[in-house]
Amino acid sequence: MTQSYYEASARERLAAVLDPSSFQEILPPSARVTSPHLRQLDTPAAFDDGIIVGEGRLDGQPVLAAAQEGGFMGGAVGEVHGAKLVGLLERALDTRPTAVLLLVESGGVRLHEANAGLIAVSEVMRAVLAVRGAGIPVIVLDGGQFGCFGGMGIVARLCDTVIISEEGRLGLSGPEVIETTCGVEEFDSRDRALVWRTVGGKHRTLLGEAGELVADATAAFRAAAIRALALTPDLSLEALEREHAALGQRIERFGDCHDAVDIWRALGIEAPERLPLLEAADFNTITAGKRA
Amino acid sequence: METLKFEYRGGRPCNPAQASALAGVVGSGNLEILVEQEPLNGACAVEVVTAAVGFGAIWQAVLDDFFARHPLADVRISINDVGATPAVVSLRLDQAVNAFLGGTA
Amino acid sequence: MRDWNTQARNREARLARAAHLTQGKTVEAKDAAALLSAVLEPGDRVCLEGNNQKQADFLAKVLAGLDPARVHDLHMVQSVLALPEHLDVFDRGVASRLDFSFSGPQGARLAKLVAEGRINIGAIHTYLELFGRYFVDLTPRVSLVCAQAADRAGNLYTGPNTEDTPTIVEATAFKRGIVIAQVNQIVDSLPRVDIPADWVDFVIQSPKPHYIEPLFTRDPAQISEIQVLMAMMAIKGIYAEYEVNRLNHGIGFDTAAIELLLPTYAESLGLKGRICRHWALNPHPALIPAIEAGFVESVHSFGSELGMEKYIEARPDVFFTGPDGSMRSNRAMSQAAGHYACDMFIGSTLQIDLGGNSSTATLGRIAGFGGAPNMGSDARGRRHASPAWLKAGREAREGRGLMPRGQKLVVQMVETFREHMQPAFVERLDAWELAESAGMDLPPVMIYGEDVSHILTEEGIANLLLCRTDEEREQAIRGVAGYTPVGLARDKRMVENLRDRGIIRRPEDLGIDKSLATRDLLAARSVKDLVRASGGLYDPPKRFRNW
DSSP: OOOOTTTSOHHHHHHHHSSTTOOEEESOGGGOOOOTTTTTTTOOOOTTTTEEEEEEEETTEEEEEEEEOTTTGGGOBOHHHHHHHHHHHHHHHHHOOSEEEEEEOBOSBOGGGHHHHHHHHHHHHHHHHHHHHTTOOEEEEEOSTTOBOHHHHHHHHHSSEEEEESSOBBOSSOHHHHHHHHOTTTOOTTOHHHHHHHHBHHHHHHTTSSSEEEOSOHHHHHHHHHHHTTOOOOOSHHHHHHHHHHHHHHHHHHTTOSSHHHHHHHTTOSSGGGGGGSOHHHHHHHHTTOOO | OEEEEEEEOSOBOOOOSSSEEEEEOSSTTOEEEEEEEOOOTTOEEEEEEESSTTOHHHHHHHHHHHHHHOOBSSEEEEEEESSOOHHHHHHHHHHHHHHHHHOOO | OOOSOHHHHHHHHHHHHHGGGEETTEEOGGGHHHHHHHHOOTTOEEEEOBOSSBBOHHHHHHHHTSOTTTSOOEEEEEEEOOSHHHHHHHHTTSEEEEEEEEOGGGHHHHHHHHHTTSOEEEEEOBHHHHHHHHTTTOOOSEEEEEEEEEETTOOEEOOSOOTTHHHHHHHHHTTTOEEEEEEEEEESSOSSOSBOGGGOOEEEEOSSOOOBOOTTOOOGGGOOHHHHHHHHHHIIIIIHHHTOOEEEEOSSHHHHHHHHHIIIIIHHTTOTTTSOOEEEOOOOGGGHHHHHTTOOSEEEOSSOOTTOHHHHHTOTTTBOBOTTSSBOOOHHHHHHIIIIIOSEEEEOOSEEOTTSOEEOOOTTOOOBOBTHHHHTSOOTTOOOOOHHHHHHHHHHHTTTTOOOOOOOEEEEEOOSBOGGGOBSBOSSOHHHHHHHHHTOSSOOOSBOGGGOOEEEETTEEEEGGGOOSHHHHHHHHHTTSTTSHHHHTSOHHHHHHHHHTTSEEOTTTTTOOGGGOSGGGSSOSSHHHHHHHTTTOOOOOGGGOOO
């Protein structure tokens, strides 16, 4: 049976995505760099504060990589967690790897240490842009059980590309937050089909927010990450303006749509209601050239 | 939160495949276990930080059985627990020690 | 001279009172309350079709809304109390007496109403007992049932969730009672007839389709590695050794794990065709991979399961389906099959005591029994032999000079601790305290220790058939009770002795490598995997999707 990326732990994901035995962890659990806040709040800490950072190889190329562990506090970003991520990105400016891989899985900022977490996320954003500015691609892998939301949702979209599985989710406010804020009529967070149709990998790919949809398998993520090493992003002002214009057109084209399926239909996809049932390969074939 | 400390003597020196090994995740009903080689005058020291208060006697029994299975010397075992059942604790202990001794993650 | 036909004439009087509301047998939904007021009489015994899954929810709402000055002191007889309306009937004073089987979600409110003296409980039954009493001393005067569709003549099509309907209607119609059916639609011709029109008096098209609970869908994503280990132990230590071919499974994740290990672990042990061929079981989605792998020859069901309709229709060799293709289930028949024709019942529970008695009763809740006791008890009336039945009987009687006979395997499968560190093994069941506080005749025991053949935990399997004294039995139970207080209080020497004699067996005694007990062994790790295994035929309810 193939190894599920969705089910794997952050450590298992890193081991499977990178070249075998190539990963060297920085600040490993034995360093015990744990959250100074959680203990004061009588909450269990993790020896790695829910994130693993280090360097390794991907298809023989040197890369830096970070993986968030959704099982620990939903992958939420606290002070240490954020600092490890910022440190890794800043290290990229010194060591100039072929790419930085972010194996994200996070509900956003850790509420227990909200101020420190918010500052950390903003520092991560700045560091991501600095790394990209230095010509080093930052590649996001999103296929964990907790998805990628809040500040990490923004971080993901600041990167060069997002590789996502259908099970992976990407957004700003999570489904429960939307329901609480706007009411269950607006968004029923217990309607799991609706949730995945809206924030799941397929819709994010069709909207152009994710670069590639892959099957839920560590091998599929690895193969896509290797392909992404060849990316040569256009960071010119013209490209940026084109992107802004396209986002403006998006609201014009799809502003009246009530459901993701309406958008898929508007994209010219036949029988769009079958999309959720399709395997990644079939989905990619059928939707090729029909993305927003 | 509660911190529990245990110490076992009479273990055998081991030849670990790696200086430290980790098993598990700090999530509800789960725990992480860090096993490290450390000169402790032949002792095996265990420290448990757990969110479930009042189960010291059960931890003692679980760890007694663990030490009977794996009599380790000069090893420190550190645990962050979020209410794992004894079955899960025993499983993770075995996984952590297998990784520590056998070198597989 | 004595009048021998009072029931029929009373029936005619009731029908006459309702005549102005009907066209043929059809009554408008807006006239439902008037219909019930017309046909019901105070003190009537009424069966409201509350099943394990499908619910006569519209009629329940109408009944609960009747004027208690006109309709009161009804005696409700129904298998399951699932909806709030099932208790509103008592809260509002329409009904006062209750005989039932299972109250799952309403258990806490039921306990409260009983404590307040608002409900007088006759008895809490198992399904077969209650159905039996429908034909003896609890025959309904009026039954309010539920079907998928009716034709203009009043024939009913129940759809795959036939469940209790045939039993209820038979008991009512042939004792001159009145049968009222709510249906989702009235059509010109039915796919098949499940209940003939001349057993049905009134048909009402309900404003909304009746509710069905997807009660038997277990998301493989929630199966733990401990449950995988226990499933390996069950397959190797019990299914294989007894050649268990006819069986029923409980609805928990433990047994779902066994279903999902058949095409992987059991296959690797060469057990295909040797175990698990015939089932009395609802169409569990978790069974799909085993069916596809060729393990399963037949499945008869108590009810259906939402989303399994197309899969069932496409596998008529396995399931019981009508000429129209859709399944016909039948709770009474499947319960009888589970009791008499199965060699094994395996299921989970909340508490087990030192006698092996198990209970799902908790304080402040009157949950009832449902079907587990029918399945989970030795069928003393069974006479036909099978290898599993003979071996179990032999083990229980060896060396005791008794008349040889067979015995059913009744396996209780529990983790030693439930969530929040609640021990599954206790010195005294909560059922005792519940019986005292609720004034019950007996503690509500789900499965009696004398019927239990094996207790399986993550620590090992205790074979109670081989125990010869109460003390051995107690130590066998303590010996698999893990780190619970009951387990820690074991006599270690005696437990080791039981292990030497094969009465207690650990995973290593069974030759099971615990490190193989990972979720990778599951034939499906998600609901989506189940859809894949079904070739896209299984259409899970949206709450179980992540796509």
